[in-house]
Amino acid sequence: MSAAPDPKVYGWCPGALRPMMSGDGLVVRIRAPLGRFSPEQAQGVARLSQQFGNGLLDLSARANLQMRGIREEGHAGLIEGLRVLGLVDDDAGAEARRNVLVAPFWSEGDETHRIAEALSLALTAATDLKLPGKFGFAVDCGTVPVLLDIAADIRIERNSDGLLLRADGADTGLPVTAETAAKAALELAHWFVDTGGAPEGRGRMKAHVARGTPLPAGHDRRALPHDYAPIPGPTPSGILAALEFGQIDAESFALLAGHAPLRLTPWRMLLLEGVSTSVTCTGAIFDAADPRLRVTACTGAPGCPQALSSTRQLALDLAQMLPGDAKLHVSGCAKGCAHPAPAPLTLTATARDTFDLIRNGTAADRPAKTDLNAFALRRTPDLLTQD
Ligand code: SF4
Missing domain, CATH: 3.30.413.10 (Sulfite Reductase Hemoprotein, domain 1)
Incomplete structure (x- = not known):
């Protein structure tokens, strides 16, 4: 092995209110509600990124948007701009708790949409819930799960009988409904903390389950294994646009938002909501053979x-x-x-x-x-x- 120094592990992720210093300035991560930007929000973010940062935007592996190169003295102005766009939580605690990854192919009013909204609200209000910095939830209730390869500690997905709440790493879960899922997810998060999943404030559900911690009562229904490999191009919900290294310049981001609302995915791709015609943008990749x-x-x-x-x-x-x-x-x-x-x-x-x-x-x-x-x-x- 090489003698290169061991990399530093932070154990938390940057947010908008709690940014992280990087080599090119602050990294500010926006947790867009439901992982979606309206065209006005996306174009506003593009402007703010040029005004306060280096005009580069990254899509994170948890479907958040990162603004890079933010100057420290510009952070307060940036937050004010994001607040006007409706893209900032009231405080850093709520921002950290509302770590909800939403499968991007939802439709208005469907189970994924309703559960993700209810869960985001419940987490924002749950000031007594002290979770580790990277602890997250996945709402993935389409016909088949598409987020199984993406890190999440608590999953709400579908098996052949209906909706299932599952602790990451467990093969079985608890049957829930669209009305009960958010409350049950919070109960499972409390169970994780109460049963010692996060000693000293750090820990992940998968490791907790792997240690043989008995699951709560009722977590006995089989999950549905499913492989999903996204490819850029048309889908029934819109066009998937891949980004080179998951990064896009502000100008291209605003250009894509001129076509439709943008949904963020954990696959370094943006979904152009409802778009079925081809789009040209040098900052995006639409050809799976690229x-x-x-x-x-x-x-x-x-x-x-x-x-x-x-x-x-x-x-x-x-x-x-x-x-x-x-x-x-x-x-x-x-x-x-x-x-x-x-x-x-x-x-x-x-x-x-x-x-x-x-x-x-x-x-x-x-x-x-x-x-x-x-x-x-x-x-x-x-x-x-x-x-
Ligand atoms: S971004 Fe690259 S260089 Fe930096 S810590 Fe991660 S792997 Fe290492």
């Missing part, structure tokens, strides 16, 4: 203070040259933020323009090759696949 979809890369240097090298240009250059259907993750350090799960090929920076190669592993796993130079990789991409 080579940029075969690479992931974190912010890297200089945007992330922990990065040991830049990442994205190398990933873009290599995307064109990857053999077959190979997929590549380029990480600025061993933390692997952009792709925490194993990837077929991972390049982990150990120094400037120097990478370890990991095959079928995560950014922190044992490398198959060490000290690969970025220029050599561009010249000889076979280094990725040949011994």
